[in-house]
Amino acid sequence: MNEKLTFDFEDRPTIKGYPELRWTGKRPFKSTQYYPSQQRESYGEEVNGWMNKIFWGDNLQVMSHLLKEYRGKIDLIYIDPPFDSKADYKRKIELKGVGKVESDTTSFEEKQYGDIWANDEYLQFMYERITLMKELLSDTGSIFLQCDWHKSHLLRCLLDEVFGSDRFINEIIWRKSNSHNDGKKFGSITESIFFYSKTADYTYNKQYYEMDEKSYNMTEEETGRKFKSVSLNASGQGEPRYFNGKLLYPPVGTHWRWSQERINEALEMTPPKIYFSANGVPRYKQYMDEMKGNPVQNLWFDDMEELPVENLWMDFKAISSQSRERLDYPTQKPEALLERIIKSASNPDDIVFDCFMGSGTTQAVAMKLGRKFIGADINLGSIQTTTRRLVNIAKEMKENQQENGEKYTGFEVYNVNNYDVFRNPEDARDLIIQALEIQPFSKNNIWDGELDGRMVKIMPVNRIATKADLEELKANLPYKEYEKRKEEDSTQPVERITIVCMGHESDLKASLEQELSEYKLDIEIVDILRDKQNLRFKRDAEADIVKEGNKLVIRAFYPMNLLQKLSLQKEYVEDWRQLVDSVMIDWNYDGAVMSPSVIDVPGKDELVKGVYDIPEDAGNIKVKITDLLSESLEMEVE
Structure with a gap:
């Protein structure tokens, strides 16, 4: 029943004097369907009937899921979306406990996500998500969108179109770094944060600099x-x-x-x-x-002492290599930046949402400030990093509960329409191409590659393919070439197409054939989950976990993907704990949701314990070991 639930959006007619942004293949976004979720983990306890929520999945589907319960209820949205910077963002993976000695067997760089887009694809992607965010916001809610020079001009137009230009409040300029040499142009040391409200009656709390x-x-x-x-x-x-x-x-x-x-x-x-x-x-x-201090506003003013914090924010910089906050996650933002935004545009007990969660800075600051929060990201590394960060913050806050008062420290982790095949969507295209032996094309091509004379299109991974996913493909097909082929021989297909997906709507092929009925097409759908079950996209981890008296002992752990990237054979691993990011244990696993009571998350240069006391009331034991790649092995121990 839930799968068929749809949500319609208010139609925004074209009005004279209100310009709209146009791009090739622009599609109106008037409705979305509900997507179910599955709860995977639970940490901490409810406070006043509330548990914070983290979702792993495509944020379009996550927000479509949230509409059922949270439409018009989110008080603040902050997002740091892709900038279309034409760059790949990586983080360094290093074995623990090896000091400063580096080699191919102790460290490597792992791609977290790519930020390379075709312009039209990027605009459609952001247009649909901004539309959903407006639907989620409460009448007193607002959105802060962070961006830089690559797409700030276009994102401002999209925000005007969706929210209305009269709902623009501020453009905040954040100086993220000191001056540097950018060659034959002025140095780019700032980013913009666009502040829009849903209505004129929005929450705003004036902020002040420290008193001089x-x-x-x-x-x-x-x-x-x-x-x-x-x-x-x-x-x-x-x-x-x-x-x-x-x-x-x-x-x-x-x-x-x-x-x-x-x-x-x-x-x-x-x-x-x-x-x-x-x-x-x-x-x-x-x-x-x-x-109260010197307030935050415009840079040009007569009397700074009279003004609050201005819209040029220069009092904190990006995360440095020496920062205590540093998590070695690409594009991580400083907590001070989010603290100012959250304090400015929300109140305690309000709900804060970030669907490009990254390292979880928004969620971490919201927890500290007594706000409720919801987060989402498609990258599993983000989910693991955020979970670890929030567990540590909740522990610190619990130790200082008298000082902090009761805050919302409990949270749950969900999947929305996800399939746990690919840890990192950025790896997916290459893994599929290798597994299916596809001849790859450049990323600028509408097709991902060619296989046995057929053009191959790989649909988004970690979720089922929908008819909406075909819109970009239809908008960019070479129709002039199809017309020419049709004239040359109308009995032959103008194109042989293979669509690769991980589950799909039942009428996906029929829908594409109907939409392109004026052309003869040979369309094949390859469902990896159904048709290619024998393919191995990643090597499973191995572990030896046993009970020895009243102790649970992890004797060995071999994350095969990580070892492969390090060019290490498992026989040459000196200490398996060097490969591990965290160990979590649920002593009474209910068979559905893991609720760890042991959360072993060591410091950067420390190792997990590996040996744990079994409580007397232990029942069905489940262990989750997460390696340095954020890949996890979950095992039930007899």
């Missing part, structure tokens, strides 16, 4: 209060005002920034808040004990 106490260098004799002397003038010619019965004109080109009524009130205070300089110019006292 040195600037409050004057002391009021009568009270001993510290203050700074601030001008009463602002730019723009204005009328004179009375000060203690004397009419004073402001300097040429300026006006008195206070009304006559406010001036009178300030002069009647004891002692007066307005005082006169040695040359008779009125100024006012800004008391240090009345200020």
